[in-house]
Amino acid sequence: MGLFKAPQPVRVEIKGNPLNCIICRHQGFHRRDVQINKLSLLTPDWADPVAVCYECDNCGYLHWFMPK
Numbered sequence: 642m643g644l645f646k647a648p649q650p651v652r653v654e655i656k657g658n659p660l661n662c663i664i665c666r667h668q669g670f671h672r673r674d675v676q677i678n679k680l681s682l683l684t685p686d687w688a689d690p691v692a693v694c695y696e697c698d699n700c701g702y703l704h705w706f707m708p709k
Contacts, residue, residue: 648671650669650670650671650698651669651670651671651672652668652669652670653668653670653672653695655706660695660704662697662699662700662702662704663702663704664697664700664702665697665699665700665702667697667698667699667700669697669698669699670695670696670697670698670704671695671696671698672693672694672695672696673693673694673695673696673703674691674692674693674694675691675692675693675694675705676689676690676691676692677689677690677691677692677707690707690708691708692705692706692707692708693705693706693708694706
């Protein structure tokens with residue numbers, strides 16, 4: 642047994658539709674927020690957009706969603 646409990650996968654809905662992994666059809670995911678780095682010297686790092694990724698708990702495929 643480890644010192645920390647691993648977070649449990651969750652089911653995700655996107656615009657009212659359940660998210661299924663496009664690779665293995667699994668429905669358990671872990672959320673990750675990923676900063677998208679632009680190649681601009683005029684924009685500070687903290688102003689770069691953040692994408693939401695859902696990592697499939699079964700196969701590890703990342704589903705990316707950009708903010709609107």
